[in-house]
Amino acid sequence: SDSALLLQVKENLQNNDALSSWNTSTSPCSDGHANWRGILCYQGKVWGVKLENMGLKGVIDVDSLKQLPYLRTLSFMNNDFEGEWPEISQLLGLKSIYLSNNKFSGEIPSQTFEGMQWLKKIHLSNNQFTGSLPTSLTLLPRLIELRSEGNKFSGQIPYFRDHKWKSFSVANNHLQGEIPKSLSKLPVSSFSGNERLCGSPLESCHSKKPSIVSIIVAVVVVCVAVIVIGAVIFILHRRRQREAASSVEGPSSGLSKGRAKDLGDESRRSSRSVSSNHSRRGDHMKLSFIKDDREKFDLQELLRASAEILGSGCFSSSYKASLLNGPTIVVKRFKQMNNVGKEEFQEHMRRVGRLNHPNLLPPVAYYYRREEKLLVTDYVKNGSLAVRLHGYQSLGEPSLDWPIRLKIVKGIAKGLEYLYKDMPSLIAPHGNLKSSNVLLTESFEPLLTDYGLVPVINQELAQDIMVIYKSPEYLQHGRITKKTDVWCLGILILEILTGKFPANFLQQGKGSEVSLATWVQSVVPEEWTNAVFDQEMGATKNGEGEMAKLLKISLSCCEGDVDKRLDLKEAVEKIQEVKERDQEDDYYTSYASDGDVKS
Ligand SMILES: Nc1ncnc2c1ncn2[C@@H]1O[C@H](COP(=O)(O)OP(=O)(O)OP(=O)(O)O)[C@@H](O)[C@H]1O
DSSP, X not given: OHHHHHHHHHHTEESGGGGTTOSTTSOSEETTEEOSTTEEEETTXXXXXXXXXXXXXXXXXXXXXXXXXXXXXXXXXXXXXXXSOOOGGGOTTOSEEXXXXXXXXXXXXXXXXXXXXXXXXXEOOSSEEESOOOGGGGGOTTOOEEEOOSSOOEEOOOOOOSOOOSEEEOOSSEEEEEOOGGGTTSOGGGTTXXXXXXXXXXXXXXXXXXXXXXXXXXXXXHHHHHHHHHHHHHHHHHHHHHHHHHHSSSOOOHHHHHHHHHOGGGTTSOHHHHHHHHHHTGGGGOOEEXXXXXXXXXXXXXXXXXXXXXXXXXXXXXXXXXXXXXXXXXXXXXXXXXXXXXXXXXXXHHHHHHOOOTTBOOOOEEEEETTEEEEEXXXXXXXXXXHHHHTSGGGTOOOOOHHHHHHHHHXXXXXXXXXXXXXXXXXXXXXXXXXGGEEEOTTOOEEEOSOSOGGGSOHHHHHXXXXXXXXXXXXXXXXXXXXXXXXXXXXXXXXXXXXXXXXXXXXXSTTOOOOHHHHHHTSOGGGIIIIISOGGGOOOTTHHHHHHHHHHHHHHHTOSSTTTXXXXXXXXXXXXXXXXXXXXXXXXXXXXXXXXXXX
């Protein structure tokens, strides 16, 4: 019976506490409705198994599922399954398969989908699948959704013919080669994050195949160059060693101490040995500067500078260092980038370095070694918006007033708008927009930091640390869209208006939809003045009307349904329309006129 088969499925699952309703006292389906959690019924028959967000792992018992004759949809999204591709391809009647956001790994055999002629939707995003995208996908006549972003698929995209895509993404994999013509009308975001993929809608390939002769010539030239460079490096290295031995031996300074305490595999060495170790590496101490217009310094000078730790997140640690007779700078040490290659990292830094906007903090220099990636920026005097919003009251310092908060919001929106224009190939051009990544200049102009990093951060860890992966679309459907940064913007504005820390509202566990936005929505507008707006903002004459306007805009940015959410352009336009003071507007009336806000 269906009951026995499903109980067998349950038995093979670990962490199955959420399935307590699966027991012999009821049947899974009766008279059209389901008695068992996660079972979808139609006319008393099991047509779907939807076990999402339950922390499940173990084995998916395909042999039992195979015997459910009416099974059409299967979802194990947002769980903790590991291991190889489950043999669900034996379930020939399936119309949809959802396995996104697990830890499945390994290759999916190329013939896997053969014969699954009813299959319309396949969601595999954010696992760790490797190898090629199975060619049998191209043979599925009804396929309209294929989500495979955020894996480690490599090789070329197979040739799809006449599929009418409702949703397609192979973004953030290791795919390469030319995108098949049949997919060239899809948006850039469907393919971004694959460094070696080319052809429309991405940049054209221009790939003239080099002749054998030119390859041989190139190899010879490279070999000669390597020998010459090696000899030069050796000489310089020896010279520096001698110089360094005398200059570095002195008492170690703040940054080297901080690094010695904190730097990954070097953590157990003393600060002195960090310094001398680096000095032995000679040329490896060189930082790559983005622009030529500033005085250069190298890693050794950084290690000698007096330094203090500014903070250490999951993603990076940041040190403030004052160079002797030089500027005060911040060295950010990335923790989650060990998958990125040198070329990729350099190209990315150069790309970020080309950006130029008054609301973006520009990189000054970077440093790459396989086990160490550093980014140097200027120190920004007023620190982060996070500290200003949440840390100042305890110090007895005045908080930010409403006009300044509005100025900050407008600056953030402009910075983000620029990122969207100048990094169009990224699905989430910022990716980690939050208050600790907004710094404030002396005139309280906001500067965005940590932007554009999605392509170089380790995918599997990025999911735990970057704000885009807390969005409703990611938690529910495992996808990131061009509007995901807008959601982050909305939450950030709510944080600025309420003075509340968004992370406190995110429930533990995947799939939760509770956020600062849901809390604000739970408060009636009449209570906003007392219950929602940060009392620390202080009263501005008639400011509440404008505050309410901004609050409504931010709620529209946080709309859970991506289609209803404002896009970035709309959001920025509306934000720029909010005035610092508005003598006529009153927030109750302005709220009443806008019925769709609480959708
Ligand atoms: N250039 C800078 N000038 C002044 N303060 C900075 C600068 N860069 C970073 N900070 C501050 O240093 C602290 C640590 O920053 P860091 O980016 O390392 O971690 P985080 O932003 O708190 O968390 P995460 O690792 O998730 O990004 C933060 O409060 C940040 O605002």
